[in-house]
Amino acid sequence: MTAPAPLPPVAPLRVVPPCDGIDLADAERAAREFLAALGVRTGSAARADTPRRMARAYAEMLSPRSFDLTTFANDEGYDELVLARGIPVHSVCEHHMLPFLGVAHVGYLPGARILVLSKLARVVELFARRPQVQERLTMQVADWLQTHLQPRGVGVVIEAEHLCMTMRGVRAGGASTITSALLGTLREDPRSRAEFLDLTTPTPSTLVGGRHG
Numbered sequence: 001m002t003a004p005a006p007l008p009p010v011a012p013l014r015v016v017p018p019c020d021g022i023d024l025a026d027a028e029r030a031a032r033e034f035l036a037a038l039g040v041r042t043g044s045a046a047r048a049d050t051p052r053r054m055a056r057a058y059a060e061m062l063s064p065r066s067f068d069l070t071t072f073a074n075d076e077g078y079d080e081l082v083l084a085r086g087i088p089v090h091s092v093c094e095h096h097m098l099p100f101l102g103v104a105h106v107g108y109l110p111g112a113r114i115l116v117l118s119k120l121a122r123v124v125e126l127f128a129r130r131p132q133v134q135e136r137l138t139m140q141v142a143d144w145l146q147t148h149l150q151p152r153g154v155g156v157v158i159e160a161e162h163l164c165m166t167m168r169g170v171r172a173g174g175a176s177t178i179t180s181a182l183l184g185t186l187r188e189d190p191r192s193r194a195e196f197l198d199l200t201t202p203t204p205s206t207l208v209g210g211r212h213g
């Protein structure tokens with residue numbers, strides 16, 4: 001292919017997550033009442049600080065960090081898959097407010113611009129640190145990259161273990177859930193799609209949930 005014409009530099013996109021207002025004092029009070037209602041006493045020295053720790057832990061799990069998304073002109077006309085594998089995913093399921101943990105593989109087919117790969121982890125964090133379902137998280141990461149990077153294609157695969165499945169209910173310890181979202185050429189071109197899925201899923205037949213479109 002012919003290399004695209006050089007583009008002017010673009011100022012980094014400052015990504016500041018929306019803050020819905022976390023009231024730590026209120027959360028601590030509520031945590032104490034929540035524990036009391038469950039018969040968990042917090043009167044001992046060892047547990048006196050537990051409601052405060054719970055409040056702070058959840059506040060942290062629900063607060064993504066701001067970051068700058070720096071992109072560069074794709075001067076070399078690189079048009080093969082760019083893939084970051086094994087990005088840590090730490091999120092909280094919105095049904096039980098228990099963590100789900102795993103990894104994300106995020107890839108894109110560059111258009112006019114490329115980005116610093118380490119920033120893909122921040123994009124994952126941006127959407128992971130809120131009450132979530134894995135399918136929506138997967139789509140949001142893909143859609144966000146499609147909007148802000150405008151690549152020719154985006155692929156996101158997330159494999160995670162949900163503590164609400166491991167520790168309660170069916171107690172399916174060790175079971176993982178795989179979701180995927182493929183956009184653009186990674187969805188439409190069979191060769192690109194197969195390459196991406198080969199690199200990101202051990203057995204594509206185990207794919208569940210997610211969206212292809």
Ligand SMILES: [Zn+2]
Nearest residue numbers: 093095096164
């Ligand atoms: Zn759950």
